[in-house]
Structures are given as C-alpha cells and as structure tokens.
Amino acid sequence: LTAGQLLTQGRQTLRSIRPPTPPRRLFLPRAVAAGASLAATAAVGYGTATTFRGPSVKRVTVPLAKLPRAAHGFRIAVVSDIHLGPILGRAHTRRVVDTVNRTSPDLIAIVGDLVDGSVADLGPAAEPLRELRARHGAYFVTGNHEYYSGAAQWVDHVRELGIHPLENARTELPGFDLAGVNDLAGATEHAGPDYDLALGDRDQARAVVLMAHQPVTIHDTVRYGVDLQLSGHTHGGQMWPFTYVAEATNPTVAGLERYGDTQLYVTRGAGAWGPPVRLGAPPDVTVVELAALRA
Template sequence: MGAIPASVKTSMSSQERSAVPSIDEASTEEAAPSNDGLMPNRMVIFVGLFSLILLLATALVSVTFRHFAGITGWTSLVIPPLLTLGFVPAMLLGFRRRNAAITALYRLSATALAFLNFALIAALVCWIACGITTLLGTSLNSRLLAFSLYGLAVVVTAYGLINAYWIRTTRATVALPNLPPTWRGRTLALVSDVHLGNVRGNAFVRRIVSRLNALKPDAVLLAGDMFDGAEVDLKTVAQSWEKLAAPQGAYFATGNHDEFSDRSKFITALTRAGVRVLHNEKLDLSGGLQLIGVHDGEAGEPVRFRKILERLSIAHDRASILLTHQPSNLTIPEAAGVSLQVSGHTHGGQFWPWTHVVSRVHGRFAYGLNRLNSLQVLTSSGVGTWGPPIRVGTRSEIVLIRLEAETAS
C-alpha cells in the first residue's frame, strides 16, 4: 500500500483544514490530551476494586472445589489466586516496558482469568445443586458434580481460546442514499480492536493483512484499538500494513486503548506504514464518497464531537461514512447527516455472560447493522481480544461491506 492514493483528496477549505487538530496540536480545543498512562487516582481505584473482585471470586472457586471434591492441601488455595491476581501487575507493567517475563505472566494470568469466569459459574451451580438436594432430602455425589462442572469450565475455556484465534469474514450489504454511481457494488473492509500487545503481535497483523488482500476490498477502515496499551515493537507491527493492497488505501481513527498513553507514537508508526490517519477530518474518496474520521477522545465528548462534525460541513447530497471507535453519542452523527457509522469497541461482549452485559449497555448497537432514524450503524465484534484471550458466544471477524444505492420506498 505504501503511499496514500492520489485519488483521495481532503474535502475541506484551507480555513477548515487549519481548524482541524493534528497530532501536533494536542493543546487545541478539539485535541484529546495525551496521557502518560491512566490518571493515578482512577488507576488506584480500578486496581484496588478489580484486585478485590478477583480475590473474592478466586477464593469462592477454590473453596467450593475443595469442599465438593474433597481436595486438601495448600496448593488449591494459594496457586489459583496467584495466577489470577498476576493479571493486574502484568497489565500495569506492560504499560511501561516490554520483555518476555511480562508477556508470559500476562498470557498465563489472562488465560487463568478466562477459566475463572466459567469456574465461578461452576461453583455457583455446585452450591445451588447442593441447596436443591438438601431441600428435597436426596443425596448428591458432590465429587462427581465438582469434577464434571469444573471440567466443563476447562473445556469451554479451551474452546474459547481456539475460537478467538480463528478469524472469520462477515459479509454485510449496506444500502446508502445518494451513493455515488462509481461506488455501487464496491466493497470496504472494517477491521477493529486488533489489540496488539502482550497476547497478539506481528504474526497476527500479517494474518489480517493476508486475509484482507485475499478479500480485495477497495478500502480498509481501521476502527480503533489497533494497540492494547502495552508496549509493543511499533516499527515491526506497523510495517506489516505496508503489504496491504487496497486500491483506495487504509484509514484509521484511534480507540480508547490507543489513547491510554500518548497516541502520537501509534499514529506516527501507522502513518509511516502508509495508513492514512483521519485527524477529525473529512476526505473525498475517488468517486465522491465522503469519509470522516473522528478519534475516540473527541468522539467521547458530545460537545466536541458535535463541533467537529458541524465544522466539516458534510454534504447531504452524497453518501458519507463516519469512522469512529465506539457506537455511542449516535444522535450527533445522525443530526449531522452521516449516512453510515462504522465502529467496534464492544467486542460483542467477547464471552458469555458478558455478552448480555454489553447488550444491556449498548442495546441493539452492540453488534451488527442497525438504524437510528436516517443513520445506519455497523458495529463489529472486532478481530482481536482484550484481557482473557477467548471468545465464547462471539467471533473474531473482519467485516466485508458491500455498498449499494438505497432505493426510494
């Protein structure tokens, strides 16, 4: 891919262009502040609460298994908390440095965290079954119950690891009003939430680029969270995008994980690899399709988000696509006349039962193609994972979008 296609032009006047923040304008009104890590107070609260929850959950899982399976010895009480609680220091250390020990600790503890999710369900079922049999006055083979349920938790965790590694292609047809004739029947690929860091690295990017080249989309939209927040070899992982062969290029706007630290280092690496970073701006792709990109830091604040879209003067007589990380504040792009918003962030919940939690938070916009009045919203479950590297009830995906003209009803 290398250079940005000459057919792509910035659809802004010189006055408008100067008003749009670049990565060098972090102090302006519209630019999100660069943070050297998360805010200390928020981090302390998060670490404390999260560690407490992990400790209590692990204790319940361990004590339950010992009780029902008749296991004795200190290892069943000490080792599980050490494994799961290792996730927090591994995550925090990963924000600052990168080495094999941190990577190994993160992967081990993240996998243990995945198992903890299902083992906790197994523990609760054990106690519920015990209560029911006590009320009914019947006997219970507690050892068989414990080994069966905890064994099932192991199997589901293993399935989740494999399922998360398997990248699928999801195809969607989107009909847009006022779609330029030259874009009818053409395709875009949506890639979100790669989460390069301690679990996934350059080999994962190469797989994604290889799949994209096989799909042959006209353009690739990268909807944020390219990076996990942990230290990575930026030059190596970014260079893999140079092999992308999309005629109209690749376009990127940051996600929340890309902004855990100074986002400029990630943006610079991708730019050098030929990815066009959209700094809260609008482009006209070849053929007249409007493409808008807004970074997550700005899109997350309604007033700033509204000002950016108003400044860009989106033409309503031509179809427009907004690339932004989260499917939130949707009334703002709807009011601005955006035809289609493409996002990620939700992971679809990633694994059960969090799939239901995400559906409660984001409603119908948690996944798939949905509509808010004149605005269509396409949310991908993402191609990578965060935290536990598993998927149960969701899948890792690249979304291939076929554009069609919306016909009058």
C-alpha cells in the first residue's frame, strides 16, 4: 500500500470507532421544534380551559340621543354564540344562565347561534334557559347555525322555554323599541332579514335597539335609522389564525363602534364553534347599559 492509501484507511478506522455526536446544526432545530410543540400544547390547554370556565361579564355604557330620562340606566344582558352541541352541553348552558342571572338585567338579548344540532338531540341541553330571569324578559333572534339545525323547530322550542323570538318583529318597551331580524342564512328558506317588516311602521321619535346576529347587516341598519344594533357571530376571532378571517369579513369584530348615527355592539359570544378553544378572545356576556343624553 502507498502512504496515501494507508492514511486514508487510518482516517476511516478512526471514524468507525469515534462515538457519534449529533451535529450542532441539528440540535438547535430539534430544540426549537420541541419548545414550539410544548408551547402549542400549553396554549390549547389554556384555550380549552377558558372555554369550559364559561363567560365573564363585560359592561359597556351606550348613550342614545332619543332615549328618555325615564329609561336611563336600562340594562340589557347580551349573549350570543352559545353553540350548544356534542361538546358544550347542559353544564355549559347552566354556566351561561348563572352568569346572566347574576347581572340582574332588565332584559336579556340572545343574538343567535344558540345551537349546533336538532331540538331532538339538544333539547335537554337547552333546558336551563328556562331559568333566565329579567324584569322585561328574554328575547331571541336566529343566527346562521340555527338554519343548519332546524330554525323553525328551535324558534318554537325557545318560545316553550319562555323566551320571546323576534322574527323580523318589534316590541315596545318602556322608553324604546326592541326589534329583531332573522339571520342572513334564513334567505335560503325564504326567511331572511326583513327590515321593512321589523321597522317599517315604527315611531321615528322613539329610540330603537335592533338584535341582528351578523355585524355585516349594519349598513342596512343604518339606512333604517336604528340607534343601536346588538350582534355576535364573530367570536371575537376565537383564536389565531381565525382572527384574520373575522377581521376580513366583519366591519366590527368585537366591541362598540359607530356607523353614522347608528352604534354597533358586537359581543365575543359565550361558547365556541369547532374546537372548544379560545385564545385571545375569551367568552363574554355583555351588560349594555343605555344612557339618556339628558339624564
């Protein structure tokens, strides 16, 4: 053998007996991947716990120019997107009802997406809604998920539970009118929102609060001179990356904003759709307190 060949064989022999050590360039990516996996697991666990803990209470004051002094301080508990289903069942309903009742509201507004399933399957889960308490009662409008679950049956069922459905309808309350329109998804069943039916013959001198599930209806609401629209649907984005979708498809994702002479309040909702996980958008029940400008 030549000297060069002997040197090559020696190097090969040394490589074969040297214990393998992971290259530094592999250690760092593996450590990062492991850390990311742990962080994701922790985030999902936290988001799940947040959902099952139930909604917290938010409070917001909304001044209305037409509201009389006698109605100053009228409190509406706004709850949306309860999403009763296979995961969020009767215990979830109980948490929501207890949270609402603790606020002692004057009125309860349930603005859609109550269920993800039929009355036959979820009727028992909805039963605690019968215990909602407010001086002027509880009212309900449909959300898009009601039309995936049998909207007509659910409208009848919530009425049996003592809740008043507003299907493109309006009722007079002390100091203001409360109106409700069906969800846009109802158009597939020839039962979509009808603003003329709900608002067409109202007294324009009275303030009106409109229950409408989706914030995107705000532009129709403005045209009808509504003072305040109460909505849900967005879940406040629920969790990343759905926050980007919610922001791209809704004029307001959460909170109070003004559109011309109309104000829009969007609650983040009390439940969750899909995975029962909420990150950065905890569930809420909002107490909207109406204020007269000359109280």
